[in-house]
Structure formats: C-alpha cells, structure tokens
Amino acid sequence: MNVLNLKHVSTAPWGSTLLEDICVDLDGGEILGIIGPNGAGKTSLLQTLAGDYATTAGSIRFLGEDIANWRGLNRAQSMAVLPQLSLLNFPYTIEEVIMLGRTPHSTGARADRVIMDEVMRATDTKRLQGRVYTQLSGGEKQRVQLARVFAQIWPDTSSQSRLLLLDEPTAALDLSHQQLMIHTLKELANKGCAIVMVAHDFNLIAAVADKILALKEGRQMAYGGASEVLTKDIFARVFAVDVTVSTHPDTGRPLVISL
Amino acid sequence: MTLTRSNMQPGRLILILLIALPAIMLFALGSGAVPLSYSEVLTGFTQTLGGKTDSQAAIIVGQIRLPRVLLAAIVGAILASSGAAMQGLFRNPLADPSLIGVTAGASLGASIMIVISGSMVAGFTGLALVSVGAFIGGLLSVLLVYRLATSPNGTSVATMLLAGIAITALAGSLGNLLEFYADNEKLRRISLWRMGGLDGADYPRLLIGCVVGGSVLFALPRFSLALNALLLGESEARHLGIDVARVKFGLIVCVAIGVGTAVALAGTIAFVGLIVPHMVRMITGPDHRALLPAAALAGACLLVLADTTARLVLAPTELPVGVVTAIIGVPFFISLLRKRHHYGMQ
Numbered sequence: 268m269n270v271l272n273l274k275h276v277s278t279a280p281w282g283s284t285l286l287e288d289i290c291v292d293l294d295g296g297e298i299l300g301i302i303g304p305n306g307a308g309k310t311s312l313l314q315t316l317a318g319d320y321a322t323t324a325g326s327i328r329f330l331g332e333d334i335a336n337w338r339g340l341n342r343a344q345s346m347a348v349l350p351q352l353s354l355l356n357f358p359y360t361i362e363e364v365i366m367l368g369r370t371p372h373s374t375g376a377r378a379d380r381v382i383m384d385e386v387m388r389a390t391d392t393k394r395l396q397g398r399v400y401t402q403l404s405g406g407e408k409q410r411v412q413l414a415r416v417f418a419q420i421w422p423d424t425s426s427q428s429r430l431l432l433l434d435e436p437t438a439a440l441d442l443s444h445q446q447l448m449i450h451t452l453k454e455l456a457n458k459g460c461a462i463v464m465v466a467h468d469f470n471l472i473a474a475v476a477d478k479i480l481a482l483k484e485g486r487q488m489a490y491g492g493a494s495e496v497l498t499k500d501i502f503a504r505v506f507a508v509d510v511t512v513s514t515h516p517d518t519g520r521p522l523v524i525s526l
Numbered sequence: 527m528t529l530t531r532s533n534m535q536p537g538r539l540i541l542i543l544l545i546a547l548p549a550i551m552l553f554a555l556g557s558g559a560v561p562l563s564y565s566e567v568l569t570g571f572t573q574t575l576g577g578k579t580d581s582q583a584a585i586i587v588g589q590i591r592l593p594r595v596l597l598a599a600i601v602g603a604i605l606a607s608s609g610a611a612m613q614g615l616f617r618n619p620l621a622d623p624s625l626i627g628v629t630a631g632a633s634l635g636a637s638i639m640i641v642i643s644g645s646m647v648a649g650f651t652g653l654a655l656v657s658v659g660a661f662i663g664g665l666l667s668v669l670l671v672y673r674l675a676t677s678p679n680g681t682s683v684a685t686m687l688l689a690g691i692a693i694t695a696l697a698g699s700l701g702n703l704l705e706f707y708a709d710n711e712k713l714r715r716i717s718l719w720r721m722g723g724l725d726g727a728d729y730p731r732l733l734i735g736c737v738v739g740g741s742v743l744f745a746l747p748r749f750s751l752a753l754n755a756l757l758l759g760e761s762e763a764r765h766l767g768i769d770v771a772r773v774k775f776g777l778i779v780c781v782a783i784g785v786g787t788a789v790a791l792a793g794t795i796a797f798v799g800l801i802v803p804h805m806v807r808m809i810t811g812p813d814h815r816a817l818l819p820a821a822a823l824a825g826a827c828l829l830v831l832a833d834t835t836a837r838l839v840l841a842p843t844e845l846p847v848g849v850v851t852a853i854i855g856v857p858f859f860i861s862l863l864r865k866r867h868h869y870g871m872q
Binding site for chain 1 (some may be wrong): 615619679751755758759761762764766768811812813825847
C-alpha cells in the first residue's frame with residue numbers, strides 16, 4: 268500500500284525556498300534514508316511531511332489523502348515524528364514520557380501498558396524504569412524519545428498503515444543501541460510501517476534503507492536504491508568529498524569509507 | 527542519587543489536601559481578633575445556615591469570616607492552577623499567571639479607578655468600581671499581549687513572554703505616573719490595593735468568585751493531556767495530535783478571566799501562582815491530570831492560611847495578605863532556585 272507520495276514538492280515557510288521539486292514514493296514496509304550536508308533541507312523535508320509547513324508547489328499524499336486534509340488527531344494516530352533535538356525540561360519519569368506517545372490513541376490503559384512494555388524492551392529502556400527524564404544522559408534521553416515515537420505507531424490490532432519520521436535517531440546512541448534500533452526498525456517495516464530516516468551514518472543507512480534520497484541546498488540530487496545513490500560520484504557532487512565505496516562482505520550492500 | 531520525586535501517589539496528595547482544606551478553613555473561622563472555639567464556630571455556622579443572624583458567633587462567622595475564608599480559598603485555587611497551566615504552556619518553570627500581563631494591567635485599571643473616582647466612592651461602590659477597573663485592565667492587557675504575539679504563522683509563546691514583560695513594564699510605569707499625581711489618601715489606597723487583601727470579602731464578591739473561579743477550575747483540567755504533551759515542545763504536541771493553537775487560546779482565555787477576576791476581588795497576591803505549582807509538582811510530578819487539581823487545593827489551603835496569618839499577627843490591625851504570601855514565598859523560592867538541579871530542571 269502506498270503510504271507516502273511526493274510529487275514535485277516545494278516549500279518556502281519563511282519566504283525563501285527551502286525545498287524544491289522533491290519527488291518521493293514510499294510504500295508500507297519500505298525504509299527511506301535521507302542524506303545530505305548540513306542545511307540541505309533534511310529536517311525541513313521531515314517537517315513538511317509531518318504537515319508543519321505548507322507546500323508552495325506539488326503535492327504530498329499520505330495514505331492516499333492530501334497531507335493538508337488530515338486532521339491533527341487522525342494524522343497523529345498513523346504518523347509519529349522523532350525530532351532531532353528534545354527540549355523537555357520538566358521532571359517526568361521515563362514511563363510518563365513514553366506514555367505521551369499514546370496520547371492520540373484511546374486504546375485503554377491495559378493495551379497501553381502492553382505496548383509500553385514492548386517499546387521499552389525494543390529500546391532497552393527497561394533498566395531506566397522510574398528514573399526522571401531530565402537526569403538521563405543524552406543517549407538515554409534519545410532512547411526514551413525513540414520509545415515514545417515507537418509507542419505512538421506501534422502495531423496493534425488495527426491493520427492501518429503507519430509512517431515513522433526519524434531525524435538523526437542514532438546520533439547519540441552507542442553501537443549496541445544503534446543495532447538494537449536497526450533491528451526494531453526492520454521489524455516495524457516487516458509489519459507494514461513505512462519509515463523515513465535522516466542520518467549522517469551512511470553505512471547505517473546503506474544497511475537498512477530500501478531507498479535513499481540525497482539532498483543538497485533543498486534540491487534532490489539523487490534518489491534510488493543504496494547502490495545507485497551511495498557512489499563515489501554522488502558523494503563528490505553532494506558533499507564535495509572524496510570517498511571510497513566498497514562492498515560490505517556480508518550483506519553485499521555499499522560500504523562507504525571516508526578518510 | 528538525588529531524590530527528585532517523592533514516592534507519594536498523586537491521588538493520596540489530593541486526598542490529604544481534601545481533608546486539610548476544611549480543617550484549615552475551620553481553623554481560620556475560629557481565629558481572629560475575637561477567638562472562637564470550634565464549637566462556637568460550628569454553632570455560628572449552623573445558625574447562619576438556618577438564617578439566624580443575631581448571636582455574636584453567627585455575626586462573626588457568617589457575616590465576616592465565612593465569606594472571607596471562602597473567597598481566599600477560591601482566589602488561591604484560581605491563582606495556583608492558573609500558574610500551573612502557564613508554566614506548562616510556556617514550558618518555563620518560572621512562569622506565573624502575571625506573565626501574560628494580566629496582573630499589571632489589572633493594577634493599572636484599579637489605580638485609574640481609584641484616582642478618577644475621587645473621594646465620592648470610598649465605600650462599597652468604590653470597591654466595586656475598582657474591581658471592575660481591575661478586571662477590564664487585566665483583560666485588555668492580555669488581549670494586547672496576545673495580539674502582539676500573534677502573526678499569520680500562529681501565536682509564539684516566546685514572543686508572548688516578551689510582550690508580557692513589555693506590557694507589564696508599561697502598565698507599571700503608567701501606574702507610577704498616576705501615583706505621582708495622586709494625593710496622599712489615594713496613594714495609600716493604591717498601594718494598599720497593590721499589596722492585596724481579602725478584607726473586602728462579602729457575599730456578592732464571593733458569588734462572583736465562585737461562578738468565575740468555578741468555571742475556570744472546571745475548564746483548566748480539560749487541557750491536562752494537551753499540557754502534558756506541550757511540555758515536550760509545540761511541534762511534538764502537534765505531532766501527537768494536539769490542536770496547539772486552540773489549546774493556547776483556550777488556556778490564555780481561562781487564565782486571563784480567572785486571574786483577572788482574582789486580582790479584581792483580592793488585589794495582587796504574590797507568589798501563590800508561582801510557588802504552589804512547584805511544591806505540588808515536586809510531589810506529583812508534572813502530569814497535569816494530577817497537578818491541576820492538587821495545585822488548586824494547595825493554593826486554596828495556602829491562601830487561607832496566609833490570610834489568617836495576616837489577620838492574626840497584628841490583630842486587630844490586618845497585614846495585607848500579599849505581604850504574607852511574599853514573606854512565606856520568597857525564602858521558599860530562593861531555596862528552589864538554589865536546588866533547581868536537584869529538582870530535575872536545567
């Protein structure tokens with residue numbers, strides 16, 4: 268089922284153009300990786316997908332319906348967004364933070380507790396139970412926020428397709444938690460969830476993404492499978508760097524070696 | 527490891543406060559220039575309910591203390607729950623209900639009324655006029671702050687905070703200008719009004735307080751889930767399906783009307799709106815479903831206690847209650863500032 272469809276999308280929330288002519292198509296179960304240098308418009312694209320910015324040209328269809336026509340609550344039941352930076356400054360316990368992810372749903376306390384238990388296991392936050400969010404380390408906070416957005420779109424009895432938007436979810440995570448997250452993302456995708464992920468770790472993107480979008484200055488520089496986008500030539504054009512692209516010995520996917 | 531949250535269940539705190547509030551009110555009814563025993567208070571109370579108003583206890587309890595104690599409870603509840611809501615909306619633990627300009631605007635409105643009304647309205651009508659002036663002044667300045675912070679892109683709480691500071695400063699200096707031109711008697715009335723006091727309490731005021739305060743206290747908890755999500759950030763709340771613009775507007779209206787009324791009825795009472803939500807949050811955590819009702823109850827308890835203290839300390843003379851809340855509040859607030867990292871806020 269088609270979850271997300273962008274046709275020639277442009278946005279200019281503050282007058283000047285942030286994104287120009289973006290075309291993306293994502294089905295349920297697919298993972299899209301977004302790469303690009305700082306200020307390329309990766310976060311703006313996620314915000315546009317989330318309905319924060321209106322489009323100035325083109326169309327965004329989410330589950331077949333124009334994104335502007337979605338009511339906030341219905342959209343939140345099918346789409347979760349993990350922001351790059353979290354400013355939560357009040358002493359919630361981590362359970363309370365994760366439970367906020369269930370705000371748009373009215374599935375009842377029992378179902379919510381089951382989901383909380385599962386997302387805590389999926390993010391290894393069980394051991395943080397009862398702790399106060401503001402006293403956690405950066406990586407721990409990131410895992411709690413991940414658990415919150417997982418809880419929001421966690422598969423339940425309804426067979427509705429869902430979309431998860433992640434802005435640099437791995438930036439603060441150690442290697443084992445990165446792998447745990449990748450494992451969970453793949454599981455979510457297997458259950459029909461579409462995922463859009465911004466990251467600077469190309470090898471991580473290469474390992475999970477079905478499609479990759481490379482952005483530079485708000486424009487779409489490349490879009491396709493990992494082996495089509497992660498090439499020496501595109502890295503030179505998008506990032507103005509010289510990299511070696513090899514092949515992962517186990518997965519056969521591209522392996523980007525810089526320096 | 528520092529303990530930042532007590533282990534008390536929120537429901538238990540609310541239960542304790544529900545028991546404490548009537549007890550404190552009973553104590554307040556018995557205290558004053560003429561001390562009454564609990565049995566005398568109860569006698570006076572039942573006589574008042576029965577319409578018998580000739581005994582001394584019935585007059586003291588029914589006519590003087592009961593409206594005052596109840597008004598203190600309502601005003602305290604409005605201020606504390608409004609403060610909790612503002613801290614949530616602004617995601618700023620140092621926010622208080624006066625932040626959106628309502629208190630300063632109300633002060634200015636009251637000062638204008640005191641100065642222009644002159645000596646002709648010293649009694650009841652004068653008090654009523656001053657209250658109306660305060661209420662209108664408070665609402666007008668919130669309206670101005672809200673308009674200043676609203677652009678086609680929505681209402682920015684950061685701009686609202688700054689606009690609130692600007693309007694507060696403007697209203698303050700206009701108020702000073704009025705004081706400059708006021709004669710001694712008016713000057714005294716202005717400054718007494720600013721210190722806050724519940725000595726004007728009577729049944730008509732109590733009725734207004736109950737109607738407005740009751741609706742505000744009923745409306746605010748409806749925003750609990752939205753406020754919980756808003757603590758994450760505005761766009762996060764939107765992504766959780768909250769209609770942020772509607773919630774912002776609704777909260778500002780509730781707080782403006784509630785605090786505008788509270789200030790009109792009792793003058794500016796410092797620190798209740800700032801400190802009570804903090805005290806409660808330390809026990810219940812930031813979940814507004816528990817915080818808002820618990821803060822309302824705790825605010826009622828604190829203001830009744832503070833008003834009783836104000837009546838007792840220099841009896842038969844009364845201190846302005848704003849002085850008492852500030853004297854209790856400031857040391858607590860300073861200790862809060864010093865311990866903020868323990869409390870779990872950066």
